[in-house]
Amino acid sequence: MLQRLSMSSDAACAIVRHGGIRPLIDICQTGDSVTQSAAAGALKNLSVLSEVRQTLADEGIVKVMINLLDCGTVLGSKEYAAECLKNLTATNDHLRQSIVTEGGLKSLLTYLNNPIPQEAAVGALRNLVRSVPVDSLLSFGLLPCLVHVLKEGVLGTKQAAASVIYKVSGPAEVKKLVGEFGCIPLLITLLEAKSTGARVAAAQAITILMSCPQNARELKKDEKSIPNLVQLLDPSPSNTAKKYAIACLLMLSSSKKCKKLMISHGAIGYLKILSEVEVSGAKKLLERLERGKLRSLFIRK
Numbered sequence: 001m002l003q004r005l006s007m008s009s010d011a012a013c014a015i016v017r018h019g020g021i022r023p024l025i026d027i028c029q030t031g032d033s034v035t036q037s038a039a040a041g042a043l044k045n046l047s048v049l050s051e052v053r054q055t056l057a058d059e060g061i062v063k064v065m066i067n068l069l070d071c072g073t074v075l076g077s078k079e080y081a082a083e084c085l086k087n088l089t090a091t092n093d094h095l096r097q098s099i100v101t102e103g104g105l106k107s108l109l110t111y112l113n114n115p116i117p118q119e120a121a122v123g124a125l126r127n128l129v130r131s132v133p134v135d136s137l138l139s140f141g142l143l144p145c146l147v148h149v150l151k152e153g154v155l156g157t158k159q160a161a162a163s164v165i166y167k168v169s170g171p172a173e174v175k176k177l178v179g180e181f182g183c184i185p186l187l188i189t190l191l192e193a194k195s196t197g198a199r200v201a202a203a204q205a206i207t208i209l210m211s212c213p214q215n216a217r218e219l220k221k222d223e224k225s226i227p228n229l230v231q232l233l234d235p236s237p238s239n240t241a242k243k244y245a246i247a248c249l250l251m252l253s254s255s256k257k258c259k260k261l262m263i264s265h266g267a268i269g270y271l272k273i274l275s276e277v278e279v280s281g282a283k284k285l286l287e288r289l290e291r292g293k294l295r296s297l298f299i300r301k
Contacts, residue, residue, distance in 0.1 A: 003038045006045035015042070016052050021059045028064045033073045040068055040080035047087035053095060057088065062098050069107045078111060082121040089127035096131040099124075105132060109145050117149045122160035129167050134174055142168070143181045150186040155198055158190055162201035166208055175212035184209065184218045191228035196240060203232060203244035210251050220252060226261040233270035235277070242274065246281040253288045263289055 005011040015021075024046075027039035043061060046052050061084070068081035085104060089096045099105070105128055112121050129137060142164075149161040165183060169175050178184075187209075190202035209215045219225045229252075232245035249267065252258040262268075268289055274282035 003041040003045065006042045009049060012046050012049055012052070016046060016049075016055065021046065021056060021061075025059055025061060025064050028068060028077075033077070036068070036072065037074045037076040037080065040065070040072075040077045040084070044080040044084040044087070047084045050091060053088055053092055057095055057098060062088070062095070062102050062104070066099070066102055066104045066107050069104075069111050079118055079120065082108065082111060082118055082124055086120045086124040086127065089124055093131070096128055100128060100131050104128070105137075106140055109140055109142065112145050113148060115152065117153045117157055119154065119157040119160060122149055122153070122157050122164065126160050126164045126167065129164055134168060134171060137168060138174070138177070143177060143183075147181050147183060147186070150183065150190070155193055155195055159193075159195065159198040159201045162187060162190060162198070162205045165205040166201065169205070169208050172212060175209050176214055178209055179212060179215040179218055184215055185222055188219070188222050188225050188228055191232060191241075192224075196238060199232060200241045200244065203229075203241045203248065207244045207247045210248060216251060219248070220255055220258060226252070226258060227265050230262055230265040230267045230270070233267060233274065235270060235273040235279075243280055246274070246279065246285055250281055250285050250288075253285060259289055 006015055021043075024039045024043050027035050028043070031039060043056065043065075047056055047061075065081040065084045065088075068077050069085070072078045072081060085099060085108070089099060105125070108121050108125050108128070112118070112125070129142075146161045146164060150158050153161065165178055165187070169178055184206070187202045187206050191199055191206075193199050193202070206219070210219060226249075229245045229248050232239065232241045233249075234242065249258075249262060253262070268286065271282050271286035271289065275286050
């Protein structure tokens with residue numbers, strides 16, 4: 001009953017005002033599997049309210065949700081726990097650090113290695129990664145976990161995984177490792193997604209990874225990379241991935257082969273429109289491609 005009621009923000013606030021948090025947490029610790037799942041669902045709904053999150057933390061919700069993630073016997077309990085952790089980590093640095101300190105990061109990574117990784121768990125991971133040293137993330141097995149998510153997850157889960165890659169790939173050694181673990185082809189495929197958000201996340205990740213020469217070579221070798229990036233030059237306002245596509249293509253345009261492929265897939269037409277509306281980098285890339293096109297015409301003559 002409380003689980004259904006708590007879906008309304010007004011009812012959720014009323015549950016908090018009347019002291020409902022503590023009993024729900026107690027049920028998560030001592031109830032049977034069915035009541036545990038219902039209580040976890042209600043607490044997940046309460047955690048949507050940003051003004052309630054610190055109160056939930058003060059009542060001990062962090063340890064309880066991590067324990068459910070590790071030991072919950074009903075799949076629903078684990079899913080609710082992951083969603084709750086995602087909500088708790090959305091805006092509050094103190095709560096992020098608390099979840100890391102209590103071992104929540106390792107629990108999330110373990111949970112994500114299940115056959116069908118859950119989007120909420122990747123979302124919680126995305127919120128946490130900048131609160132943890134990169135060396136620790138790597139030692140916990142972050143990269144093989146992300147490869148698994150990019151292979152087996154649904155679209156939203158893959159999008160969140162691409163965002164995690166973007167967030168952690170600042171250091172040169174991490175960029176190199178991401179490439180060595182086989183993420184580049186998976187991100188290139190994600191550029192074909194119907195979701196704008198997924199395409200943007202993949203393009204962002206590829207852009208930051210390309211400063212590693214090894215990853216740039218991998219991109220040049222993949223026969224889908226140029227066609228997929230050129231498609232992202234679509235000038236429509238809803239296509240927010242185009243600036244990342246331009247950045248990637250600029251980095252690839254030092255290769256004659258890549259320039260020819262860009263031209264053959266229609267990049268010049270897109271870039272003329274993007275140059276007119278002054279999209280960053282479009283004019284520069286257009287000049288490079290047209291210069292290469294003119295040179296090839298003179299050579300043929």
